[in-house]
Amino acid sequence: MKNCYEKVITKKYNPKACFRKKSFLALLLMASSINLMAQSEPQQAKEEKTAATATRKKIQINGTITDENNNPLIRVTVGELGTKNGTVTNEKGHFHLIVQDNAVVLITYLGMESQKLRMDGKTTFNIVMKESSTSIKEVVVTGIPFNRKAESFTGSYTKITAQELQSAGTQNIFQSLKNLEPSLNFIDNNATGSDPNKMPELQIRGASSFPDVNNEYATKPNQPLFIVDGFEMAIEKVADLPLPRIESVTILKDASAKALYGARAANGVIVIETVKPKGGALRISYNGTLGIEAPDFSSYNLTNSSEKLALERQLGAYNQKQPIEGLRFDSLYYANLKAVQNGVNTDWLAQPTQTGITNRHTINIEGGDEHWTTGFSLFSNGTQGAMKGSERNNLGGTLSIGYRQSKILFRNQLSLTKSNSTNSPYGDFSFYAQLNPYWRPYNDDGSVRKVLGLSPLYGQTVYNPMFNATLNGRSTSAYTDLTNNTQLEYAFTDHFKVVGRVGFTNTVNGSDEFIPGSNLKFIAFVGDNLYNRGSYDKTNGKSSSVNGDLNANYSNRWGRHLIFVNAAANIREDNSESYSYSATGFPNDKMDNIIFAKQYASSALKPTGSEATTRELGALGMINYSFDERYVADFSLRTSTSSQYGADNRWGMFWSAGAGWNVHKEKFFGDNQYINLLKLRGSMGNTGSQNFNAYQAMLLYNYFVDQSYQGMVGTYLNNLNNPGLKWQQRMDYNVGLDVDFMKRLSLRLDVYKGVTNNLLTDITTPPSLGFATYKANLGQLVNNGFEFRVNYKMFVNTANRQVLNVFVSGASNNNKITKISNSLQSLTNLQDTKSRTSNKPLVRFQEGQSLNSIWAVRSNGIDPATGKEIYVKLDGTLTDVWDPADKVVVGDNLPKMMGTAGANFAYKGLTIGVIGRYRVGGQTYNQTLVDKVENASLNNNVDARAYYDSWKQAGDNVLFRSIGTTQTTTLASSRFVQDLSELSISSVNLGYDFYSYSFVKKLKLSALRMGLNLNDVYQISTVKVERGTSYPFARNCSLTLNASF
Amino acid sequence: MRNKILASLLTLITLISTTSCEKWMDVAPATKIKSEVLLQNEQGYKDALIGCYTLMKGQSMYGRELTFGFMDAAILQYDLGNVTSYKDLSLKPLTYTSTGIRTIVDNAWKNMYNVIANVNNILDHIDADKAKFTGDNYQIIKGEALAIRAFIHLDLLRLFGSTDLTQTAIPYVTTLGTNVTPRSKGEQVMELILKDLNDAADNLKVDPIKIGLKRNSDIFLDNRHQHLNYYAVKAIMARAYLWKNDKENALINAKEVIDIANKTFPWILPANITASLERDRDYTFSTENLFALNVFDLKTIGNTWLYTATTTSQLQKSGAAAGTSGYTQMFETASIGANDLRLLYVTKKVGTSTYIVNKFYQPDNLRPDYAAMMPLLRRSEMNYIAAECNIGIDNQAAINYLNEVRGNRGIVVPLSSSLTDDQIRTEILKEYRKEFQGEGQLFAYCKRTKQTIIPGTPSGGYIGTPITEVQMILPLPDSEVEFGR
Structure with missing residues (x-):
């Protein structure tokens, strides 16, 4: 523990580290x-x-523990209940222990069902442990305090254990989930790459809302709800949760599963439970990870300096007709040629990037007696991104206290998290990918060159973006979060329990961006404008949330009838506010505090900000009935009211109904030994969305701030309200099948349909209503799909911990717009107009089509004779004129199927795991071919295909038009739509548990484990496209150490 | 313990089931104010009404475009060749298709209806809240709100509607909500305008201006001529009836104003415009204003477009251009107009022979009574309406009404008693041009009286062919046509 503490603080002696050290x-x-x-x-x-x-008397007991095949089990934990007294079995499965004569001894072993032994005068025991069949005895963690038995659950969900999560990655929960759960669709952000300060965008079972074109949403429109220990948490904080703190992740997918969160669950729910302290002797465990983030440039295919110069000359960049100009360009060519001949071939991609070092440490201290349990956990995460200077540092701690006495259970958890993130001073990565390789980044004396040279086309001065990084600039953001969750449970009888919970969270955040006056951005600021060089943007914000709920649960069994009833009421309030201000005029780079500013920025003459308060009340009733464990039925009803909706329709009603049939329990199955589980289940129901702006349904007035009338300050209407605004709802239908064959092969299959109704969209009004738009419920989206997961335990030998497990999972989703509002129609028209000047295919909304459709004009390729593109009009005739009216759906960004496949092997202490991700079917618009090949500017470095595959003269039968010396815009054309299938080895995991070594014991360790993780190791794709344009993607490799004392 | 938990459970259930939770659900935003909170008291209604005037004074409405900007530019009262924002209006007169012009027109429509929406929200709630008002404020606020609604709808009708009132014109919107008001025929619009104006006049019977009081110690009731007061309402009625071609009623309403005008809205004393110091000059003839908007930033606006404007934005007119198009011709300097106060003081010569409107000039330390005013209704218009209504009935009376204005403007030569009907009309047009320069009234006058050439343009006009009414109907915004009814 001491070691690690030193490791953290001796890392760096900079002010930040100092702060870290202190806190x-x-x-x-x-x-x-x-x-x-x-x-x-x-x-x-x-x-x-x-x-x-x-x-009381003490007695010695001894015994042997074996598995069902009579193999002895090694290192089985044998402990006297309620004391620190305990031992483990030896290599022959034997154990000795001295206990009270009335003691109860608990025997636990991973993967086996725990057993309790009562002494009753006996001293010798022969114990056979049964393999725990997780698929049957599993409980479903839904976030309410009463867990459900999986067997009686009719919903569709995926549960991921801590072990699975940790073996799929070490970076954060999202990185691991991406490798495990195919129904979570992480929208690839090709621009932001592996930037540690960018949050991922993810969807469960497709998009249930239209894209956020008018900033209608408070968060990403399709973002699922994150519930951590029963309370909602923001995505950024979820990403900052250290992996060793996570006990389990449950993804709730269909109506029956997410019904509890009815009003907010339309996008699906991800329930995360953190590790709860366990009683017993004081236990200290440490988890440390040291890793690297190495930039991955394998997708880049840029020309080298001689290719680039040759291409420039070939396309006539240096051919100037006017004699004097011509001389100038000739000498420029020879200067560049000299550089090439001198061997200058700068790898610009490597300049702003680095191999970042990441280190994560978690210490967990826990202990207690039969009444009290205390746990304390500290973590620090330091991530250096692949861009130089890009960092994310987190530090936090959690204190948990539990108290249990007969009928009362009390638990309190207090967490403090502090996060600092810094963006790279090198700026956008794409700047570097554009620079010509015959330019040198450094002077001979090793200093950074400010001017790189002249651009080959127009002879303009090109500056070195690296110069900015030598200045005193800053782009940081930070937050401090304090969360306290309290839970009090009282069991009136064995059948009736009440649980009350209160959660409070407060986050203070802020960001600073200082661009000093010498930054290249301000190079054109001369004359009077000179004093406006330099800028500072500052944002401060805070948000808080208070949640309370009260849950009552009744469960009972009469003969073959089992009933489980749950009633709950909840109340919640969220507040948030933020202020930002921008200032300009920082004459000296050293003056890096906003108070040195000359004035407010001309673009924002006064502070701006936002504020939101939302409140919600809800009540829930749910009932689960099972008959003879064969037939199961679920029903739930939730009603919620939110201040976000119109006064007339504030209450939303959400329900779900589900049924299940445990076929394997039927008599006609008899004593079947092959099929352990065969369950059919189905559910339907609706849920709502709430991630909208807080005040959208209100009629509001603004005060004039810079206008008056006769010295009086008036008010004016802010918007047109719709008192009839109601909840956006998603109706989910799901049918599923669970099979477990011989405890070896398990299969899960789900088929679903999700219909989003009453989609909240803007309605364009005639301006005679006084306003341009108002919010209304119009529009419908349908998502269809299926998911499966097959798991096969090829062999299991618990005695020597030998396991080989393979799995494959997949998900397929397709999406269709069935109804749109007039504002989306106008937006589509606007997009069509815009598409006349855009070299990207723009999104269009059309009924009957998918949100993910790629719209472009069909192309027959490049006419070898003229070098012009031949388009196919709607009626099939050919033309060389591009018309937006000829656009058709030429592809779909959604894959036909995506998923993961992998294998785990364990032998004694060694574990090996490999996970691969695949996607098949679906298309992509190859933007690299447009930006870096056909529309490339000769001033910049280009993709090598521009050199080899573009049209240069009549008769060239090639893929791309001539890039020429003047930059052109390639309008959306089917030529760039390519079928996309990918396979990537996303995680390789190697672990070793030193349980069988004696030094472990000598070091007073109870467990020691080491692991090696490689993430995003290799990718094969049918499409060659530059990945990570503004920030490179990175490969991750890390070494993890786990030790418990 | 059990009892405590049960008690707290009950408390929560009670909390949820009682109406207090409805209140709790009503969140109050911190940076904006909810309508029902604002309109809880008289002050809120006052703030909302003041807000309407503040919106009206915006530059896309009466602060510029609907007065000296677009309106006068559209009827070519300036030489626009160099003026970036409006030059399309002189390249293709009376067409509104260029992007820049179309934006101005669309914004005017949008903003006018936005003011109407604001006024409607007051009118939707004021009757229910009648008990919350003190003194006569309920009637004053309601009267003014109705008057604003009618005034703006009348301007919309004059600009976007046909003079043929049987044609479908504009929507007359009387309530705030998401239901689309269909476009009505001109006559229905006119009926609603007159109904609102009559209601407004009824409510404004308590207006202190009726006993001649413009000033008041209560800031809200101060400067009645800068609110739509009782006589302003009467003036709008005169304007509306004349648009309806109901001369009888137009005359009645005009005369009601004329009768009290010498007492409450007296003609400007020549000394107040001829004062030696610019800051003592009453450029808008403020005593005569029945209604003028208080434009507190008029100095900035005036400087941008007129007084210190660059050549690409200065709205100027050349003095003695060839033919009859010059500024001096407009003021008839060769015959009767050399001493016209409106030429000498309300017009400013810049450069050798170009003139700009001086009405909005705000010299430093301009007397507060004269400052920051954009006149929208003036007593002189009542004389012109009365004159027009008397043509063919009592021409002498008509001539007398015109002579009264001319006399007060420094034109010492009276009009001959023997003028024909048409000659009187010609004189009225001349007066509209001289009197209302920079006030945007000429466009509607030309449209109503079906002028065939744009006044001040060479005979035959710039257009070459006689202008038709169609050219003077501004296009509705596309979104109104597409989504309206």
Whole structure:
């Protein structure tokens, strides 16, 4: 523990590290003091108890533990319940232990069902442990305090254990989920790459809302709901959760599963449970990861300096007709040629990038007695991105206290998280991909060159973007979050329980961006404007949320009838506000505080900001009935009201109904030994969305701030409201099948349909209503698809921990617009107009088509004679004129199928895991071919295909038009639509558990494990496209150490 | 313990089921104010009404475009060749298709209906809240709100509608909501305008201006001539009836204003415009204003477009261009107009022979009574309406009404008593041009009286062919045509 502490603080001696050091120290002090307190009290209690029971006899017990095949089990934990007393079995499966004569001994082993032994005078035991059949006995963690048995659950969900999560990656939860769950569609952001400060965009079972074209949404429109320990959490904080803190992740997908969150669950729910402290002796565990982030340029195919210069000359960049100009360009050519001949071939991609070092540490301290449990956990995450200077540093701690006495269970968890992120001072990565390789980045003395040279086409001065990184610029953001969750449970009887929970979270965030006056951005600021060089943008914000709920649960069994009833009420309030201001005029680069500014920026003459408060009330009733464990039925009803909706339709009603049939329990199946599980289930129901702006349904007035009338300040209407605005709802239908064959082969299959109704969109009004738009419920989207997962345990031998497990999973989703509003229609018209000047295919909304359709004009390729493109008009005739009216659907961005496949192998302490991700079917618009080949500017570096495959003279039968010396715009054409199939080895994991080594014990360790993870190792794709344009993608490799004391 | 939990459970259930939770659900935004909160008291209604005037004074409405900007440019009262924003209007007179011009027209429509929406929200709630008002404020606020609604609808009708009132014209919107009001025929619009104006006049019977009080110690009731007061309403009625070609009623309403005008809206004293110091000059003849908008930033606006404007934005007119198109010809300097106060003081010569309107000039320390005013209704218009209504009935009376204005403007030569009907009409047109320069009234006058050439343009006009009414009907925004009814 001490080691790691030193590791953290000795990393760097910069101010940030200092801060980290301080807060880490403070947290540690806090931790130890709290822990002392927590420890001291039970200690006392225990002493009293030992005094009281001192008269009791101690006895020695011994025994042998085997599995069902009579193989001895090694290192099975045998512990006396309620004490620290315990041992493990030896290589022959034997154990000895001295216990109280009335003790209860608990026997636990990973993958086996736990057993309790009562002494009853016996001292020798032969114990056979049964393999726990996780698929049957599993519980479903839905985020409400009462977990459901999977067997009686009719919903569709995926549960991911901590182990699976950690073996699929070490970076963050999203990186791991991406490798595990195909129904989570992570929208590839080709621009932001592996930027550690960018949040991923993900969808569960397709898009249930239209894209956010008018900033209608408070978060990403299709973002699922994240529930951590029962309370909603923002995506950024979820991404910052350290992986070792996570106990399990459950993805709730259909109506029956997400019904609890009815009003907010339309986009699906991801329920995360963090590790809860366990009682018993004081236990310290440490998890440390050291890794690297290496930029991946394999998708780039840029010309080298001699190819580039040759291409420039060939296309006539240096051919100037006027004699004097011609001389100038001739000398430019020879200067460049000299550079090429001198061997200048700068790898510009490598200049702003680095191999980033990441280090993550988590320490967990826990312990307690039969009443109290205390846990304290500290973590620090330091990630250096693949761009130089890009970092994300998190530091946090969690303190958990639990108390249990007969009918009462109390739990409180307090967490503090601090996150600092810094963006690379090198700016946009794409600047570097454009620079010509015959330019040198450094002077002979090693300093950064400010001017690189002249552009080959127009002879303009080209500056070195690296110069900006030598200046005192800054782009940072930070947040501090404090969350406290309290839970109090009272069991009236064995059948009736009430749980109340209160959660509070407060986040303070801010960002600073300082661009000093010498930055190249301001090079054109001369004369009077000179004093406006330099800019500073600052944002401060805070948000808080208070949540409370009260849950009552009744469950009982009468003969073959089992009933589970749950009633709940919840209340919640969210507040957020932010202010931002921009200032300009920082004459000296050293003056890097906003107070040195000359004035407010001309674009924002005053502070701006936003504020939002939303409130919600809800009530839920759900009932689950099962007959003879064969027939199961689920029904739930939730009603919610939110301040976001119109006064007339504020209450939303959400329901779900599901049914299941455990076929394997039927008599006609008899004592079938092959089929352990065969379950059919189906559900339907609706859920709502709430990630909209807070005040969209209100009629609001603004005060004039810079206008008056006769010295009086008036008010004016802000918007046209729609008091009839109601909840956007998604209706989900799901049919599923679960099979487990001989405890070896398991299969899960789900087929679903999701219909989003009452889609909240803008309605364009005639301006005679006084306003241009208002919000209304119009529009419908349908998502169809299926998901499967097959798991095959090829062999299991628990005795020597030998397991080989292979799995394959897949998901397919297609999406269709069935109804749109007039504003989307006008938007489509606007997009069509815009597409006349855009070299990207623009999104269009048309009923009957998918949101992910690629719209472009069909192309017959490049006429070898003229070099012009031949288009196919709607009626099939050919033309060389591009017309937006000829656009048709030429592809779909959604894959036909995507998923993961992998294998895990374990032998004794060694584990090996490989996971691959695949996508098949679907198309993509190859933007690289447009930007870097056909529309490439000769001033910049280009894709090598521009050199080899573009039209140069009559008779060239090639793929691309001549790039020429003047830049052209290639309008959306089917020529660039390519079928996309991909296979990537996304995770390789190698682990070793030192359980069988004696040094572990000598070091007083109870467990020691090491792991090596490689992420995004290799990718094969049918399409060659530059990945990571503004920020490169990175490969990740990390070494993890796990130790428990 | 059990009891405590049960009690708290009950409390929560009660909380949810009672109406107090409805209140709790009503979130109050921090940076904006909810309509029902604003309109909880009289001050809120006052703020909302003041807001309407503030919107009207915006530059895309009466602060510029609907007065000295687009309106006068469209009827070519300036030489626009160099003026970037309006030059399309002189390249293709009376067409509104260029992007820039179309934007101006669309914005005018949008903003006018936006003011109407604001006024409607007041009118939708004021009756229910009658008890919340003190003194006569309920009637004053309601009267003014109705008057604003009618005034703007009348301007919309004059600009976007045909003079043939049987044609479909504009929607007359009387409530705030998401239901689209269909476009009505001109006569229905006119009926609603007159109904609102009558209601407004009824409510404004308590207007202090009726006993001649413009000033008041209560800031809200101060400067009645800068609110739509009782007489302003009467003036709008006169204007509306004349548009309807109901001369009888137009005359009645005009005369009601004329009768009290010498007392409440007296003619400008020549000394107040001829004062030696610019800051003491009453450029808008403010005592005569029945209604003028308070444009607090008129100095900036005036400087941008007129007084210190660059050549690409200065709205100027050349003095003595060839033919009859010059500024001096307009003022008839060769015959009767050399001493016209409107030429000498309300017009400014810039450069050798170009003139600009001086009405909005705001010299430093301009007397507060004279400053920051954009006249929209003036007593002189009542004389012109009365004169027009008397043509063919009592020509002498008509001539007298015109002579009264001319006399007060420094034209010492009275009009001959023997003028024919048409000659009187010609004199009225001349007066509209001289009197309302920079006020945007000429366009509607030409449209109503079906002028065949644009006044001030060479005979035959710039267009070459006689202008038709169609050219003077501004196009509705595309979104109104597409989504309206």
